[in-house]
Every structure is written in C-alpha cells, then in structure tokens.
Amino acid sequence: EIVMTQSPATLSVFVGERVILSCRASQSVSNNLAWYQQKPGQAPRLLMYGASTRATGIPARFSGSGSGTHFTLTISSLQSEDFAIYHCQQYSTWLTFGGGTKVEI
C-alpha cells in the first residue's frame, strides 16, 4: 500500500498569507495525485487532479505542483473561506489518502 503523509498536521495562518501544504508518497505515484478541501460538517470537494490541474470552479489562488513522491498545494493569498482540512489522494496504485492538514486561524 502506498502511504501518503501530509505535513504539517495543523497550520495556523492569517488571512492574506501564502500557504504551502505538503504531501509525500511512500513510493512514486507519478502525477496521479488529487487534492480535496473539506470544511466542517461537509463532504470533501475536489480541488486539484493530475497534481496540478484545477477542478472546475476552483479559484486561481489554488495551485498544485510536484511529481513522483513530493507534492505541494499552494494557496497564494488565503481567504477566510479557505479555512478547512486539505486531503491528498494518490491513484497510481489503488487509492489512498493522506491524513489531512488543518488550516486554521
């Protein structure tokens, strides 16, 4: 099983800050990686797939990069509605998720 590790577990930030979230895979997943945003009490929402392709309707302040075993999700200027938990998911070999990073005030 490919293990996905997200860091940090919690990130305390201010509105307007640039935020960089990390996701590492225990073995190469090429660019077969997706990111999701989950707000309290809600289902996850797809943000990014193919490591760097924004899903429909996702603002341009969200960007993804990486390939192989290390990936990042960057929020260029954090907005109040971006406070949430962010999950990464690999789909190279079966499907596994990271433990999530909580972005809080």
Place this chain on the structure above:
Amino acid sequence: QLQLQESGPGLVKPSETLSLTCTVSGDSISSGRYYWGWIRQPPGKGLEWIASIYYNAATYYNPSLKSRVTTSADTSKNQISLNLNSVTAADTAVYYCARHHYGTILFYFDPWGQGTLVTVSS
C-alpha cells in the same frame, strides 16, 4: 446538477451487517462514463476508500476491506449499494458515496454526497 444521497441505518450492532444505499440524480450510473465509489471517514480521522463499482457490476475493492465488503448497482433505480459485514466499533464512520472518474486506472472522486454517519454500538 449531479447529486448523490446516502441513506441507511445510523446505528448498527457489532457483528452485524452495515447496509447503505446511494441514490444518484442528475446523471445516469449506466452511462458508462464513470465508476461510483464509497469512501469513509472515522470521526476526527482521515479518509479511506472502500470500493468502486461500474454500471455493469465490475467492482474494485480496497484490499484491506475486501473480505467484508460487497457493492452492487441497480440501474433501474439509479442507485449503488454497500454492504459491510461483521462490523466492529472501528467501522464507525461517516460513509460517503461519490462519482469516481477513471481512465486506464481509477482516478479521483468528484462530486461527493453529503455523507451519512454510521455508529457501530450495542
């Protein structure tokens, strides 16, 4: 607009079978354009993929759950179903259904249903 709605008992006794249904509206599961998946999230924890099914009943299961899981598709009702047997407290979670994009492999989930909490307790 595509909507997915999970339904089923909110409380299941240990050793019994958890059964859930996902009703899809706004798209036909028999279109063949997507798989349809189940994912769960224990309270305060991360996400775990359970299973995915195609309209023709082709299925993929998480190897760690495969021995206890079955999933099926009812194209006449535009529904998919999940059965998880021999449940324990560790199966307590919010269960989501989602449209599962695929190509040569299974890809990502979009969109998701709102989820339903299932508690395993006597």
